[in-house]
Amino acid sequence: MDLLSAVAAGKRLFRRQTLEDADLREADLTDVVIKHSTFTNCDFHRANLIGCRLEDCTFVNCRFSDADLSECQFTRCTFYAPDQPCSFVHADVRHSKWEECDVRLCTFEKAKFLRAYWHQVNATGAIFFRTEFQRSVTFKECNFSLADLRDADLRKCDLSKCDFSQADLREAQLKEANLVTCNFAGTNMIHAQIQGADLRGANIASFDVRQLDMTDVKLYEAQTKDIAKGLGIKLFEHPLLASEDM
Secondary structure: OOHHHHHHOOOOEEEOOEEEOOEOOOOEOOOOEEEOOEEEOOEOOOOEOOOOEEEOOEEEOOEOOOOEOOOOEEEOOEOOOOOOOOEOOOOEOOOOEEEOOEOOOOEOOOOEOOOOEEEOOEOOOOEOOOOEOOOOOEEEOOEOOOOEOOOOEOOOOEOOOOEOOOOEOOOOEOOOOEOOOOEOOOOEOOOOEOOOOEOOOOEOOOOOOOOOOOOOOEOOOOHHHHHHHHOOOOOOOOHHHHHHOO
């Protein structure tokens, strides 16, 4: 019995499935649990996966365009293979939870991310252009290096301990965001808005503060040295203060 027939018959738990070139367009997979399975070249266009739980699954070159993945839970799932990442264009991933997943080079263009939660997700090189974050996502300890996050609205979001090295954050909204210990090495921050953001412990050595409004930004005192260095300022210890410490 194939997957769709088994689901129609009422089965909800599947293990060690292997599907290739499967047409799952508009399939109703609500609340299905799938573990240790592999999907290759499968089409989930407009599929309903609300409330699904997927653990230790691999997806190669699969398409989730316009699919409803809201309230899904993905644990240790891989959506990347060399030259064959998955596409989530216009997908609905609201209220979904992703733990230790690999979405390198995947496309999330125009996807809906309201209250999505990601933890230790590898999103290196992923595309989030025009993605709807709506100031309500939590991304912790994730890798967004080389990712396209242009114009992302991430105001007041928890993005702590994320790696944004060499990512494209042009015109991104990061006001009052939690950016504690994030890595911004080589990040394109042109016209990004970071007022009120918590940047304590973050790598901001490459920030050009002449082009950024740093109003109310939270920093450790030592980080001001990185800012001064970027501006070409030479810092010296005040001789009177130095003598007082002796």
